[in-house]
Amino acid sequence: MPTITFNGAPHPINTIYCIGRSYVEHIHELGNAMPDEPLVFLKPNSSIVMGDTLTLPKFSDNIHHETELVLLMGEGRQIAGVAVGLDLTARDVQSVCKEKGLPWLKAKGFKNACWLGEFKPFKNKTYELFLQVNDEIRQHDTTDKMMYAFDELVAYLDELYGLTAGDVIMTGTPKGVDRLVAGDRLVVRLDDDVYHIAVQ
Numbered sequence: 001m002p003t004i005t006f007n008g009a010p011h012p013i014n015t016i017y018c019i020g021r022s023y024v025e026h027i028h029e030l031g032n033a034m035p036d037e038p039l040v041f042l043k044p045n046s047s048i049v050m051g052d053t054l055t056l057p058k059f060s061d062n063i064h065h066e067t068e069l070v071l072l073m074g075e076g077r078q079i080a081g082v083a084v085g086l087d088l089t090a091r092d093v094q095s096v097c098k099e100k101g102l103p104w105l106k107a108k109g110f111k112n113a114c115w116l117g118e119f120k121p122f123k124n125k126t127y128e129l130f131l132q133v134n135d136e137i138r139q140h141d142t143t144d145k146m147m148y149a150f151d152e153l154v155a156y157l158d159e160l161y162g163l164t165a166g167d168v169i170m171t172g173t174p175k176g177v178d179r180l181v182a183g184d185r186l187v188v189r190l191d192d193d194v195y196h197i198a199v200q
Contacts, residue, residue: 005119013045017169042109054197056088056199067086068087082121086115087173089107133186
């Protein structure tokens, strides 16, 4: 089971819950319908990758980045930690899945599809998300534009699925998603936490 370090101690990661279509401007840029409730899908925890290198899969030539705020659940259904993450999506595969009414697992759950930064203690505040690809700023937004508050997402997921300590919630991406290719160099930022990533 993948393990992250939080507050100086190892924390195994259990289920990865992902929220789709949680920013209105991102819904519009992809031409999707507005959801009546949170759109939830899962990533296997084997999709987690950390560090300064990101390897793209060979089965797709249209991998999109989605910069997201990531919540780490603690004991008692409390949000313990927060980090920045990249939800990688094989957009070409996802489009076929949508057309045929198939699950999104291949499009969203492949190896290295869930890059995570370092977790720090959670504060119930507005966070700033930033992604630069080479010299181009692709995503720069704040979490106050989310359709759902953090506690709303936790309550919704817990009622349906039963959250446990070690679960992770990827809270969705703002506008600006686009393609990544090998050779890209990323700058990912959550507030003052900055990461440099090489894509291969």
